[in-house]
Structure formats: C-alpha cells, structure tokens
Amino acid sequence: MPEGYFGQYATIGIFVFVGVALVFGTLQLARLVRPNVPSYEKSTTYESGIDPIGEGWSQSNVRYYIFALLFVVFDVEAVFLFPWAIVFERLGTQALVEMVIFIGILAIALLYAIKKKVLEWL
Amino acid sequence: MDLLAQGLQLGSSVDWHAVAPDVILTVTACVVLVADLFLADRSKWLAMPLSAAGIVVTLVAVVSLAGQRRTTLGGAYEIDSFALLLKGVFCIIGLMVLAISFNYFRTGVRFQGEYYFLMLCSLLGGLVMSSARDLITVFIAIELISVPGFVMTGLRKNDAKSNEAALKFFLFGVLSTAVMLYGMSLIYGVTGHTLLSGIRAALVVGRDLSPAARSAVGISVPGDPIIVLSVFFIIVGFAFKISAVPFHFWAPDTYEGAPSPVAAFLSTASKIGGFVGLLVLMFTAFPDVADVWRPVFAVLATATMTVGNLIALRQRHIIRLLAYSGIAQSGYILVTFALIDPASPAVNSQALESALVYISIYAVMDLGAFAAAIAFARRGGTYFIDDYAGLWQRSPVLATLLAGFMLSLAGAPPMAGAWAKLFVFLAAINAQVYWLAVVMGANAVIAAFYYLAIVRRMFLEPPEIEGPVEVPFLLRTAMGAAALALFVAFIYPPIITTLAGGSIF
Numbered sequence: 251m252p253e254g255y256f257g258q259y260a261t262i263g264i265f266v267f268v269g270v271a272l273v274f275g276t277l278q279l280a281r282l283v284r285p286n287v288p289s290y291e292k293s294t295t296y297e298s299g300i301d302p303i304g305e306g307w308s309q310s311n312v313r314y315y316i317f318a319l320l321f322v323v324f325d326v327e328a329v330f331l332f333p334w335a336i337v338f339e340r341l342g343t344q345a346l347v348e349m350v351i352f353i354g355i356l357a358i359a360l361l362y363a364i365k366k367k368v369l370e371w372l
Numbered sequence: 373m374d375l376l377a378q379g380l381q382l383g384s385s386v387d388w389h390a391v392a393p394d395v396i397l398t399v400t401a402c403v404v405l406v407a408d409l410f411l412a413d414r415s416k417w418l419a420m421p422l423s424a425a426g427i428v429v430t431l432v433a434v435v436s437l438a439g440q441r442r443t444t445l446g447g448a449y450e451i452d453s454f455a456l457l458l459k460g461v462f463c464i465i466g467l468m469v470l471a472i473s474f475n476y477f478r479t480g481v482r483f484q485g486e487y488y489f490l491m492l493c494s495l496l497g498g499l500v501m502s503s504a505r506d507l508i509t510v511f512i513a514i515e516l517i518s519v520p521g522f523v524m525t526g527l528r529k530n531d532a533k534s535n536e537a538a539l540k541f542f543l544f545g546v547l548s549t550a551v552m553l554y555g556m557s558l559i560y561g562v563t564g565h566t567l568l569s570g571i572r573a574a575l576v577v578g579r580d581l582s583p584a585a586r587s588a589v590g591i592s593v594p595g596d597p598i599i600v601l602s603v604f605f606i607i608v609g610f611a612f613k614i615s616a617v618p619f620h621f622w623a624p625d626t627y628e629g630a631p632s633p634v635a636a637f638l639s640t641a642s643k644i645g646g647f648v649g650l651l652v653l654m655f656t657a658f659p660d661v662a663d664v665w666r667p668v669f670a671v672l673a674t675a676t677m678t679v680g681n682l683i684a685l686r687q688r689h690i691i692r693l694l695a696y697s698g699i700a701q702s703g704y705i706l707v708t709f710a711l712i713d714p715a716s717p718a719v720n721s722q723a724l725e726s727a728l729v730y731i732s733i734y735a736v737m738d739l740g741a742f743a744a745a746i747a748f749a750r751r752g753g754t755y756f757i758d759d760y761a762g763l764w765q766r767s768p769v770l771a772t773l774l775a776g777f778m779l780s781l782a783g784a785p786p787m788a789g790a791w792a793k794l795f796v797f798l799a800a801i802n803a804q805v806y807w808l809a810v811v812m813g814a815n816a817v818i819a820a821f822y823y824l825a826i827v828r829r830m831f832l833e834p835p836e837i838e839g840p841v842e843v844p845f846l847l848r849t850a851m852g853a854a855a856l857a858l859f860v861a862f863i864y865p866p867i868i869t870t871l872a873g874g875s876i877f
Binding site for chain 2: 366
C-alpha cells in the first residue's frame, strides 16, 4: 500500500485500473472462448417468447395507467395474502376477520373504480 | 420468541377502546367515499355532514378515554394525555376545516366526496401520529397525513396553478420522506429497535458503557457520527413537513395554488402533524442526544422566524402572506425544541408545555384567518390585500373578526395568541437561552408590522368597492367560534394551560 498523502491517490488509481481491467478483460476472455453462431432469431428483441411487433418506442393508451394502478393495489394485496395463508391455521378466526377487513377496504377502491366507469373500455 | 409468536400475541391483545377514535374515523372515511358514489350530483354535499358526524363521534371516543393511560400493539401505540390532547386538537381542526370547505366545494369544484374522504384520511394520520410510539408507526402516520394532501392540492384539475402546486408539494414531500426514512433506517441499524423507548434505552446503555465494552457489544454512543447523521436526517425530513427555513420553498406556492380550504388544512393539520412527530421523537427517543440536535433547532428556529417574517412583509396576496406568517409561526414553535436540557426536567416540561399551548392556539387562529380570507374571496372578491381597504365600512363584523385573528397571530392582546408567544418566551428565559428570547422578541415586532398593516387598511382607509361582503352561515359560525375561543382563552388561560400542563410525557 503506497504511503503519504498523494500515495493514497495511487491506491484509488490502482482500484480504478483494476476495475476497468476486470470488465474489459472478462469481456475479451468471453469473446475468445464462446462459439459465434448468429441468427435472425437471436438478434430480435426479447419479449418473453412472443414475436416482437413494431418499434421499441411505441405509444400505449393512457387508459392502461388506471389498470396498472389497480394491478399494483391487488398485487400488493397478494404479497400480504401469501404469508398470511401459510400461518393461517395457527392464527385462527381473528386472522380471518382481519384479512376480510383488509380486503374489504381494498374492495372499496375497486368499487370506486367501477362506479367511476374507469374499467369500461370506451 | 419467534416473530410469529410475537405477532400472535400482538394480534390477540389489541386494546379496542384505545384505538377506537382511529377506527371510527377510518370507518367514517370509507362510508363517506362509498356514500359519495351512490349520491346524485345534487345531493353530493351530504358527504360534509356525514364527515362532520364521524368526527364528532371520534371526538366523543377521545373524550371517553380522558385520564386513561393505555398501551397497545406491543408498545407501538399509546394513549396518554399528550396523545388525547392532540387527538382533540386534530378533531377540532377537522370540524373547522369542514365548515370552511363546505360552501367552497359545493359551488365550483368537482370531487366533493373525494375531497372529504381525503381530508378524513389525512386527519386520521394526525390521530395516529399523536399515539405513535414506534418509528414505523410514526412513518406511516406522517405519510398518511401527506399523501392525501398531494391529491387535495391538485383537486382543481383544470387549473394550471393547482397542478403546479400539487407537483411541487409532491416532489418536496417525496424527497423529505426519502431523507427521513434513511435516517430512521440508520437509527434502527444502530440501536436494533423501532420502538422509541427501546431506542432511548439502547442509546443510554451505549452512553454508560466503557469504550472497550461498547465496541465488544457493538453499541453506539449518542455522540457517534452515525447517530448524529441519522438524527439530523430525521430532523431535515420533518423540517420539510413543517416548512422550516431553509426547507420552506414549497409552502407559499402550494398554498396559493391549492384550493384555499386545502391550504388552511395544510397549514394547520399537516404542519401540526409534523410537529407532533418531532415532539414524540425528540422527547421520547432522543432526549439523551439533545447536545447534538439542540443547536440544530436553535439555528432552524432563528432562520425560520426571521426569514418567514421578513418575506411576509412584502406579500400582497393574503394566502401567500398567511403562508409566510405560518412559516414564521413554525419558527416560534421550533424555539421550544432548542430549550431541551437533559439534566433539567423542569425546563424540559416547560418547553413541551409551551409547545403544546402554542400548537393548540396556532391551529385555531390560523384557521380563523384562513376562514376570513376565504369569506372575503367568495363571489367576486379577491385575495389581494389592497382590496381589503375600508372593509370596516362594508362588513364591520368580518373586519372585526379578521382584525382579531391578525392581532392573535401577531401575539397582541386581547387574543390568546399573546399567551402562546409569552409562554414560549418565558420558557426560553427560564432555560437561560436569552439570545433566542431576544430573537423571538425582535421577530414579534417585525411580524406586528405586517399583521397590523392589514388591520389599518381595513379600518382607516376608505373603501374602493361598496357593498357588504356576503358570508355564508357555516363560515360565520367557524369564524365566530374561533374568535370566541381565542378571546375566552385570553381572559382565562388555565383552560388551555391545565390541559397542556397535564399532557406531558
């Protein structure tokens, strides 16, 4: 380890060099050892197995925003439901009542969305 | 004890009477939202009496707990006289804001039911905050206060100013939350507790151990940089919420752009919620770290009072004036934090008591001033102070009431605002922090100038517009009740001091 005030900068310099070398070194190493068989399928955008349609910069309908919001609400609800379901037997009736209240409050949000007609695709 | 067993114990031991006020308010909020969905447009205003009834029942539940001391949810939730006093203050704020809002939202702005629902949710945050004795509960409460506030600010969807106000408030609010949460996470990491009493105990243990023993068990001391940093982060987070200088920039723009009753709500309930959080944290979790944060509060208080008052001198828009005056008022409350002395319980309790007195009186007089401004701005009126000229000849009652609220905010007799300032002043003298008392006094003089300028304009200048200002019944009632309460509290201060004096941790 280099000593002195400016010596500490050398430590930083070494760190930066090692960091950069590590990234480029491994990339070059991978290039040397891997087989190279390009195909059209491999160079297309990955869309979870579905053939991609159109450009990456496509516009989506603003109404999806509401669906996304509602999805998040019930997604979070599910996060709470799973651990609750696992220990449900040990917790008994009170846990059931509490979860019903919790879901009931979330259901009000759904009721609100339905009454405001945001779930209808116009 | 494993976590599940702990959870089982918590679940089976909820003290329902202790949480009754919060539960009632939650139910009210849900009922209001659902009722609004099924009401015809013509009768949507019914959401307001429904909300008011809910708050009154909540207030009854609060009173039914009077004099009791209960702890539930594993110590995270506490009912004591401090919590009950503040719950009462929040309920009264809620009722007054409802009275102020009614005519404003009935005519003009859509989303009546949503407004009342959001207001009740935010109020619920205040009630939870009063009882929260746990970092996580404190955090949930402050978020419950703020998040509906963002939406309420933007309720006038088609007004660019309202949108700007909501966005500014949201961005500042989220930033402050992030900073505060970071501080809280550090505190949890260092002490291993989220319960405030646990945090305090861990800090005391750390202080009493020898350095060698400390490093052996890995406990930090109050003076450790990590604790200084995290306490500082928490203070900064709350400073945004209470709009203390230099974290106040969002407040005037937000108040001006928001629907005026929402501005009234933000400058009282939301701000007081932040103060309650600070009081709880500083007095129950970090009193032994006071050496670290006392100077921070002294600087914050000085800057907040001075900057708030100096900028208020130049305001021509009544809501902006009230925003800067509210910032300055925050500064006076912050003074009480700068007086803490771990060695002297007498000084501490006087500081806490004066803070509670100030908070309670501030809520009433600020709401009164907002009510008067809203009453004046109705039906073709304006928010500009120049137009208040000669109000005495046009509407003597409104002019007298507004003058009363201005005197109270200035800290002049015959209104209770005088006691509020005097008690903080005396607390500073007793704590021997003379320089802060001097700064306070100087600021009271500066503030008197712009408050009294409005009074002079209303009483001594000739009116440019003729005709009385028509004030609806509910606004009149709210202003009258506020003015009466301030006057009675001035004549007989024990009403408020005995309540506050008995409400110390």
